[in-house]
Amino acid sequence: MADQIITNAQDKMKKAEDALTRELGTIRAGRANASILNRVMVDYYGAATPLNQVASITIPEARILMVTPYDKSALEDIEKGIMESDVGITPANDGTAIRLVIPQLTEERRKEIAKNVKAKAEEGKVAVRNVRRDAMDSIKKGHKNGDYTDDDLHNLEEQVQKVTDKAIKGVDAIAAAKEKEIMTD
Incomplete structure (x- = not known):
């Protein structure tokens, strides 16, 4: 019973870390990264379909994403889906594919994005602390x-606190890596 409480807490904290990693993956860092298009939905034959299911996404250059549809007739729908998304x-x-040129980030924009990363990291820490609270309550x-x-x-x-401390360090490491990626060119 006690081991199960600790194991459940560890699993939930790991899921919070994974969620943070996915969330931070969608933040633009000035480099081409296919995960910024993960949330883009395309109206494909009347159904909202994730972009990665109707097109291949490649990175031919450091700051360019190339979206090539599997079905050429979906090109305009893909373009519309990207325009309507929050990618910015x-x-x-060009008639056969869509190019997305990632603009160079200004220092001010980098700091703004880094601030956003810190806010997301804090949300991750809150999730970890909520798991800790639930585990403590069960104990x-x-x-x-x-x-x-x-x-x-x-x-x-003490065991729950050790697991929590480890998860908080993990969240901090994930956020620090993303901040470093954003602040370096």
Whole structure:
């Protein structure tokens, strides 16, 4: 029972880290990164379809994303989907593919994005702390029911805190890596 509480907490904290990684992957860092198009949906034959299911996304140069549709008739729908998304890049349609040129980031914009990364990291830490709180509540409930002795309670609380500290360090590392990517050219 106690091991299950710790394991569940670890799993949920890992999921919070993974969610942060996915979230930060969609933030533009001045370099071409196909994951910035993950949320783009295309109206493909009347159904909202993720862009990566109707086109291949390649990076021919450091600051260029090339979107090549599998079905050439979907080119205009793909262009429209990119325009309507929150990517913030105007697509250039050459008749067979769409080019997205990632603009050079200004220092001011880099700082703004880094601030956004810190905010997302803080959300990740809050998620980890919420998991910690739930685990602590379960442990205390078990202690109250007589499942754990006072020593067991203390040991389990220490284990949960160690798992939490490790997850918080992981969140910080993920955010620091993204900030470094944004601040370097």
